[in-house]
Amino acid sequence: MTFPVAVLELYPLFRWLSGVLESFGFSANTVLIISYAVLGVIMFSALSIIALFLVWWERKIAAHMQQRFGPMRHGWHGWYQTIMDAIKLLQKEDVRVASRDKIVYFWAPVICFVAAYLAYIVMPWGKNLIVADFNIGILYIMAVTTFTVIALLMAGWGSNNKYALLGGMRSAAQVVSYEIPMVASILTVILFVGSMSMVDIVTSQSGWIFNWFIFKLPFGPIAFVTYLIAATAEANRTPFDIPEAEQELVAGFNIEYSGMKFAMFFLAEFINMFTVSALAATLFLGGWNGWSFIPSWAWFLMKTFGVVFLMMLIRWTYPRLRVDQLMEFAWKFLVPVTFANLILAAVIKYAGWHW
């Protein structure tokens, strides 16, 4: 049978799987569904492992920046610390506030969690390693990542807590503001590639290192920096972590969540961070392109983790902005800069002054 999933690297595995399943007499459609399910499980586990790793990594980096050790006692340099955290969170009692909005309160973490994973359908992990290559891939990512804000707003509203509500409202305002500069800086890339497909974007940057979009002077670096700022805000990280500002709103939108539901928010936050970093790597740093002696997925992971590291460095260095300054920064600085940059890029593209 023809296998429609574009995971070419994993193709042998799926051919073997479909062969086995067909020998049991399953119909072609069932085989397809089961294959997708297996793929989903693989994806889910990979991402969960990455999220758990990121939590551990962040703790280690923060600790070493502060001349501490971080997790140390559980395994080599505390490597299974976050696994223990996850198991513990699963065991925790699920406290439900009596005055909650039942439906909204329940679904908020689920939506947040699912939305965080959805983006990976079109994420090019490596050469021929993508679940589905839509022709509107980047648009799809922008759409599904914005689901997060709905989840946060729902969490803030459903908890029936003033701090949570303030957190939810802040996050809505923040994401709405930062979506615009983010899209505007991505548009510069799309303008040049002429396609919204993730695979096209990556392949257009193949070859020489100066084909990477970040090196497209003069607008490339500007687009990258503005994207990174907007992405940091999108992922709710310091200096833009006002929805869960510990010192002001105690824990912000997730103040009333415990146990598994909190774990969902927690993991989703780190997966979101990974998503925006992966997007930065794909759009600006050439995605999985690189010398061929290292596998393409390793290039992708390396670049992504590089961006994640940068975001962590930023997080543990800077203070937090205030909510109105955040808006002002977005609307008065970031939006004009990104649009000017977009126009500049368009002019350069039209005039053909680029290589």
Add this chain to the structure above:
Amino acid sequence: MSDLRTEEYYLNMGPHHPSTHGVCRMVLKMDGEKVKEIEPHIGYLHRSIEKICENRTYAQCIPILDRFEYVTAMSCNYVFALAAERLASIEVPERAEHIRVIMLELNRIASHLLFYGVTAMDIGALTPFLYGLRERESILDLFEMTCGQRLTYNYIRVGGVSRDLPNGFIPKCHEALNTIEKKLADYEGLLNENPIWLVRTVGIGVLPAKVALDYGVSGPCLRASGVQYDLRRNDPYSIYDRFEFDIPVRHNGDCYDRYLLRLDEIRQSIHIVRQALDALPEGDFKAKVSPNFKPPAGEVYARIENSRGELGVHVISDGTKKPLRVKTRGASYNHIAVLPAFATDVLLADLVAIFATMDVIMPEVDR
């Protein structure tokens, strides 16, 4: 736009809230994110220290007063010893006075380092908090070496200090001071010029000098508002008049000035400690004070400049070995009382910044 209506609501901040530095509770009348009115509620740490001191001898009061303002417990020890010495007209040996000055100033540095860290954390930067505490540890080491405790010292006694400086204190102290002086550059590099820090603190929570005086605000908060008033100069105690140091003054009275002023004070304190270490004479470290110390009847209000402002203690003696009344006055008491007078119409995040830069410590308020 005029038909858009907003509804005011009440937000309860504390007594358990990460940025109230302990157990202060503030009921905020909010309009969206804007704070319209503040009503502080205190007393969640009211431990009746004053009542306890009425039933303790003068020597026993000092460990109790350690817990009154634990971040600068040395100055609590000192102010009570000063009051008792003034009641009984005790002459303190030279060496003891020098040791006291060293300890008071080291404690001021420790307290300001804690302030630096906590303020940075309240404004959202976590790393400076750990840097501040890291250098504070080196001072705590000095204290532990001298008197055996990290926080509640019970070191300065009526008539002197409880023990002489240990061997090797002086080189170690110099080393710690050098490290802190070197690290101040790091602290400043992290925050002073940082645009995010600037927008969060410059022009936020301006405390006018007139309001400050009216509400009895003292110490760095008052000096940041442009009033040059430091008890080390204006009402000299101990041997501060022998040392050369500046009283840093700033004029805007906002969060940024309050923050910068404390960094300046760390430098001045380092300067004072160095002078005191150099001038340290030989001799007794304690005057002869009987264990059954009974000052003559009378009353005295002793006040000193500690890291938060005026720390005072009002002691009334009736001629017995226990004081008739001990009333303590902490600077933070007034610093919280003044909040409703100037910190209105700010955003919630600003209130946190203002609260942090007022450097409030709750047991001093609640006692």
Add this chain to the structure above:
Amino acid sequence: MDKDQLSAYLTDKSEGKLTLLEVGRHDPIFKVEASQLIEVCTWLRDDEQLKFDFLCNLSGVDTGEQFEVVYQLASTSKSLRVDIKVILPYDGAEIESVQKVWAAANWHEREMWELYGINVKNHGKLEFLLLPEDWDEGFPMRKDWDAPDFIRMPEF
């Protein structure tokens, strides 16, 4: 002005409203009648030579026979210090609020009211400050106060 000059100046200029007490060990302590308190305080704050613009502290005292209220004043511009003491009877102790002179007195007076039971006139907001809201065991700082779970330190 040093301390003796200050004492002389105050006795001289206050037209008999202030009487120097002997108990002061470091700074002079003056006695003032409760009825003249506000007048004297305003004068102390506004006098060009004194300018006592800073209320350091306000203590209520229970001596066992009477109540005393001590105002510790300081002048930031002239570097002066003086104490003002008001003596009140045990029964029906009442004093005028000095908030109009120094706003700092607000909380001190509230505290004095709840801990000693000295009533403060014209305070505006006499509510519990340090004690729990549901406190009903009287005025704990009074010398004769006692409660079931109040344990005095054993005398050895």
Add this chain to the structure above:
Amino acid sequence: MQGGIGNMGIFKDIKALFSGMRITSKHLGRHAITLQYPEEKWEMPERSRGVVVLLSDKEDGSLNCTSCMLCMRACPTAAIVIDSPRDPETKKRNLKKFEIDFGLCCFCGLCEEACNFSAIKLATKYEFSSADKDSFLWDVNKLQEVGRDVDYIDTRKKKKVAPKKETTPAETKSPEKKPVDQKGENS
């Protein structure tokens, strides 16, 4: 936004942002100053005030305490309770009960200073957490047991080795005990 990110000189701002990042990333490469507690331990300074213990005679192992009750009177929290009735015949006090309640003790060291017989000391031990609240009431046996291996300088007059002038142990003995095991530079 007074000041403002835009109008304060964007290059100055960027420079400041980078200098902050430079400082934190500089620390990233340094060695941690952390003490890995259960494996490594600080050597406490000699004067460090941990738990209160009763000291025993170095030669015959009997308690130094003469039950003079000075420490009990000095204690600001009444954590020490001594019961020692006088023997009617020998007129000597018999130590019947010596209890320290660590739920009350404030580790101020006044008892150590009050003692004239080198009998009570604040040792440099601190690991006594317990799940049992009542276990903090230590009787004389426990106090003596914990204090067995505590080194001290005997200042009692009757001993020949004791110096004439009454001094506290810390003056005579060098307190040059730095925290050991401090890895890396403290910077």
Add this chain to the structure above:
Amino acid sequence: MGLIKKLPVYTEKMPGGGIVMTSLEAALHNAQAKSLWYLLFGTACCAIELMCTGASRYDFDRLGMIFRATPRQADLIIAAGTITKKMAPRLRLLYDQMAEPRYVIAMGGCTIKGGPFYYDSYSVEKGIDHIIPVDVYIPGCPPRPESLLEGCITLQEKIKKQSLLDWQEKD
């Protein structure tokens, strides 16, 4: 207590479930012990030592302990400092808001018995065990950071020794 709570009940009914349950028990309690997130709760002197313990020199994170500001996500209250009569109902409220399994460390003399404020004080709660159940007490005024770490390790040992059956009864 979450999903896993019901698991042991089923496993025990299975053939050979006893062995599965014992190892499951060990694994679950291990996870609990190794990831104690503490509530950022401090009132007095001990709070400063708690901060110092979290700082670079002693580093709580090493034991896998990080602070959470909200009681819902915390496993452990370190009652650091004096609890007064005015504060006691709030402490109880915080404890009630925490999700099971929850633990309490009483840090310092004040929380054990009132410490220096036992005598002559009209406003201090004489021991927090009147308010909430306490798992581990740490003496000291304030305890050194090492003492606190030692107390936390004691608590971890205690958690590991728990039995799942205790859990069932606890609800």
